[in-house]
Amino acid sequence: MSFTWKGALQELQDRRSRARELGGARRIARAHEQGRYTIRERIERSTTSFTEIGELACYEDVDATGQSLDTLPSSYVCGLAEFAGRTVALGGEDFTVRGGAPTSYLGRMKGGLGGFVEDLAHEYRIPLVMFLEGIGGDVAAQAEKGYAYLASSVSMQRPIELLSQVPVLGMISGAAVGATAGRAVLTHFSVMTKDSVLFAGGPPLVRRALGIDVDKHELGGGALHTGVSGAIDNLAEDEDDAIRQMQTVLSYLPQNVWEMPPRGERSDPVDRRAEELLDIIPEERRRPYRVDKMIRAVVDNDSFFQVGPKWGRSLVTGFARMDGIPVGVIANNPGVLGGAIDAKAAEKQIRFVDTCSTFHLPIVYFVDVPGFMVGPDAERSSTIRWGMRAVQSLAEAEVPVVTVQVRKAFGMAVNATSNPDRLGLRLAWPSGEWGDLPVEGGVEAGFRREIEAAEDPVAYRRLVEERMLGLSDPFKTAEHFGVEQMIDPRETREVVCRFLEASLHRVRTSLGPSQRQWRPRP
Amino acid sequence: MSSCVITADTPATVWKVLAGEGDTVSDGDTLMILEAMKMEIPVEAEQDGVVARILVAEGDLVEMDQRLVELV
Numbered sequence: 001m002s003f004t005w006k007g008a009l010q011e012l013q014d015r016r017s018r019a020r021e022l023g024g025a026r027r028i029a030r031a032h033e034q035g036r037y038t039i040r041e042r043i044e045r046s047t048t049s050f051t052e053i054g055e056l057a058c059y060e061d062v063d064a065t066g067q068s069l070d071t072l073p074s075s076y077v078c079g080l081a082e083f084a085g086r087t088v089a090l091g092g093e094d095f096t097v098r099g100g101a102p103t104s105y106l107g108r109m110k111g112g113l114g115g116f117v118e119d120l121a122h123e124y125r126i127p128l129v130m131f132l133e134g135i136g137g138d139v140a141a142q143a144e145k146g147y148a149y150l151a152s153s154v155s156m157q158r159p160i161e162l163l164s165q166v167p168v169l170g171m172i173s174g175a176a177v178g179a180t181a182g183r184a185v186l187t188h189f190s191v192m193t194k195d196s197v198l199f200a201g202g203p204p205l206v207r208r209a210l211g212i213d214v215d216k217h218e219l220g221g222g223a224l225h226t227g228v229s230g231a232i233d234n235l236a237e238d239e240d241d242a243i244r245q246m247q248t249v250l251s252y253l254p255q256n257v258w259e260m261p262p263r264g265e266r267s268d269p270v271d272r273r274a275e276e277l278l279d280i281i282p283e284e285r286r287r288p289y290r291v292d293k294m295i296r297a298v299v300d301n302d303s304f305f306q307v308g309p310k311w312g313r314s315l316v317t318g319f320a321r322m323d324g325i326p327v328g329v330i331a332n333n334p335g336v337l338g339g340a341i342d343a344k345a346a347e348k349q350i351r352f353v354d355t356c357s358t359f360h361l362p363i364v365y366f367v368d369v370p371g372f373m374v375g376p377d378a379e380r381s382s383t384i385r386w387g388m389r390a391v392q393s394l395a396e397a398e399v400p401v402v403t404v405q406v407r408k409a410f411g412m413a414v415n416a417t418s419n420p421d422r423l424g425l426r427l428a429w430p431s432g433e434w435g436d437l438p439v440e441g442g443v444e445a446g447f448r449r450e451i452e453a454a455e456d457p458v459a460y461r462r463l464v465e466e467r468m469l470g471l472s473d474p475f476k477t478a479e480h481f482g483v484e485q486m487i488d489p490r491e492t493r494e495v496v497c498r499f500l501e502a503s504l505h506r507v508r509t510s511l512g513p514s515q516r517q518w519r520p521r522p
Numbered sequence: 523m524s525s526c527v528i529t530a531d532t533p534a535t536v537w538k539v540l541a542g543e544g545d546t547v548s549d550g551d552t553l554m555i556l557e558a559m560k561m562e563i564p565v566e567a568e569q570d571g572v573v574a575r576i577l578v579a580e581g582d583l584v585e586m587d588q589r590l591v592e593l594v
Contacts, residue, residue: 227587286562313531336532336586338559370559 019055019073023096031096035195036173037239039077039094041132046243047090052079053120054110059097065489075134076103076110078117083129086248086255091117092131095174100134102179105144110430113183117297122158125256127167129246130187136178164513167253171242172196172232177214184232186395188355189249189307191234194222198232208501230311230344248305252319252326253359257513261361266324268300268495276280277489281431285407288335291316294406295329296365298322298493304329312348312371314339322364323497325504329365332416334407341413344371346386349416350393350521357397360516363501365403365418371411389521390416398514400503402427402496405483407476409434427495428483432474439468525594526569529587534558536582541591545573553591556584565590 020040022028028038043050057074075098078091091111093100093228101338102112109115111130137151162168163186174191176184181198184190192198199220206214218224226235254261275298280289289354296304306318314337320329330349332339341349356363372378372387394401394416403418405428414434418424436442443465444451454460478486487495534556541553547567554576556563571593578590 284562286560288561288563334561335556335563338532338561340559 003259015056021073022094023072023098027096031174034174035238036095036133038322039092039131039133042092042173042239042243043077043081043090045240046129046247047081047083048085049082050079050090051081052077053116054078054106057103057106057110058124059103059105061098072097074103074106074110075100076115076117078111078115078120080120081129083127084250086127086250086372088127088129088250089117089121090129090131090143091115091122093134093180095133100180102134102137113179113186114155118158118162121162121166121168125166125258127169127250127253127255128162129250130168130170130183132170132176132180132184133174134176134180136180136182146454151323152417159183162186163188164257166256167250168357169246169249171236171239171246172198173239173242175202177202181328188253189234189246190232191236191245192222192225192232192240193236193242194462198225226308227310230308230347233308234306235310245296245305249307249319252305252321252361257358258511260508260511261326261359264300264303264321264324264326268323270323271494273490274298274493275490277492281406281489285431285433288333288339291331291333291366295320295520297329298364298496299327300324301327307352308348308397312344312346315345315348315354317348318429319361320364322493322500325497325500326361327500328352328361328363329366330363331406334368337373337466338370339368339408340370340373341387341390341416342378343381343383343384343386345373346383346390346416348424349390350386353390353393353397357393357399358399360399360511362400362402362503362507363394363397364496364500366399367403367405367409367414367417368407369413369417370408372413385522387413387416392521395419395421396460398510400500400506401425404492404501405429405432405434407433408432411436424484425499426484428474428478428486429489430474430486431489432483433472434474434477435468435472439472443468525574525592526571527589528568528591528593529567529585529589530556530565530584532556532558533564533586534563534584536578536584536590537562538578539576539578539580541573541576543573545577547571547573547593554578567591567593569593574575 022038031038052433055506059072059074061070061072062068074118075094077094079181081088081090103110140410168187169189170184170187172184173196176198197220201216223503225232242310277297280293299322304318306315314333315330316333320327373383379485401419418426448466451457451461477483523571538555546552548570549567552564553567554565574594575592578584
């Protein structure tokens with residue numbers, strides 16, 4: 001038949017309509033029954049405009065013998081979108097088509113690890129937003145290719161280099177398994193709904209490999225990955241909550257590492273005194289306090305968003321704004337492990353510091369750390385190696401760091417809170433206490449022989465302790481300029497804001513990829 | 523009112539149990555105090571209610587997320 005505009009445009013229209021039907025009404029209904037949106041509903045709900053790419057790409061559904069059953073739209077939907085007022089590359093698996101399997105059956109991958117949507121983010125230097133729901137690779141892919149292929153033939157360069165170029169955000173609703181789980185963790189921020197699961201291999205595979213029966217939520221549910229493993233940063237109540245969380249995180253980040261992080265509203269006065277801090281921090285040093293309340297008192301109103309609130313909980317990390325300037329906030333949490341840095345807390349700090357450094361967000365660090373975690377569990381999890389990696393991440397951070405000494409600062413862990421090779425600006429509250437070791441216990445360890453040899457060991461120990469306590473007066477350190485400035489906690493906001501404002505000259509003239517991106521660590 | 527179980531935020535030792543089974547408590551009341559890394563960590567009621575069960579005793583070692591108190 002000869003070409004006519006009418007006929008061709010009708011065909012285009014028909015094919016586009018067909019793409020909207022996804023994997024069919026039955027599979028869509030199943031997703032809805034399980035409380036999930038389809039990929040197209042996710043896109044509709046989260047964007048104000050969406051220009052699709054690869055709309056007509058198809059998947060030929062065949063049975064086990066190779067007999068064609070149906071032609072379905074391809075299992076990935078992607079395009080250019082307006083998301084939270086920002087231009088982004090956006091895509092996600094369509095679980096109603098072959099469980100959201102990788103689009104390796106197409107002439108060009110649409111997205112997933114290295115496909116069109118990743119290329120779009122890379123080439124245009126715009127953030128990548130992903131809706132992750134897929135089973136990863138499957139045996140059927142082998143049948144399509146006609147031979148068993150080595151996964152190592154597939155380049156991983158693109159998804160990895162994106163991490164040092166543009167914000168990469170992902171949310172999981174449903175199941176993310178194998179390659180899709182891998183894609184989910186190659187992100188700067190990840191969130192999963194509480195009903196979702198993520199694993200390298202699901203329960204059937206675990207049963208085969210290890211002979212154990214395990215419930216899928218116990219194996220890789222939202223509570224596990226955001227509360228124990230830390231493979232995913234945040235938990236969401238539902239998909240709308242997950243979308244909101246990604247939109248919030250993006251609001252602190254620039255379009256790419258060559259541009260400035262977007263300054264927000266400057267409506268909270270810089271000189272607002274945080275009177276409540278004197279109530280939040282108890283005078284009784286053995287009492288912990290609500291770290292989030294302390295942070296909220298200092299940063300711009302309603303600007304604090306916690307990243308990883310449920311894992312590595314002896315350390316709090318999150319984004320905030322100060323006089324509109326996006327910053328990364330880190331604080332030790334004395335309510336968990338006394339604030340000691342264990343392996344998980346160190347991992348959390350490393351991940352967060354690297355993200356801040358990559359996107360040029362200054363870091364504000366509230367210090368109250370009794371040291372690296374000690375004990376059999378801590379040694380087994382190699383706390384010392386993870387801890388020193390945290391030290392390295394801060395030493396390598398190419399952003400201004402303002403350190404606030406809240407209370408304790410003991411041991412090597414303190415090296416992970418400021419960088420003396422750069423400005424090393426430390427603001428101390430008069431509640432600060434620091435040293436190599438806390439006096440209690442430290443005296444016992446350091447002067448054991450002398451104490452044992454004394455006529456009255458108890459009295460002698462007390463004498464030494466008193467002398468050491470006298471030396472640990474924070475005002476004495478300030479006299480020797482061993483801490484840069486002693487401030488009233490209530491003026492913290494103003495002092496930090498003034499320094500952050502000044503630091504922007506440095507930030508503006510240091511844009512671009514980090515000099516020391518993702519270097520090997522011990 | 524729904525029941526609620528309060529769990530430990532940190533591995534710790536149970537230092538002092540302040541509430542007793544059957545006590546009427548208000549949101550924010552301190553029910554017990556844990557001790558970890560020389561810090562006294564208050565365990566507070568997360569809603570108004572009656573203490574149905576206290577699941578640990580003074581001196582017990584508790585793990586992160588271990589159940590401590592049941593309120594109804």
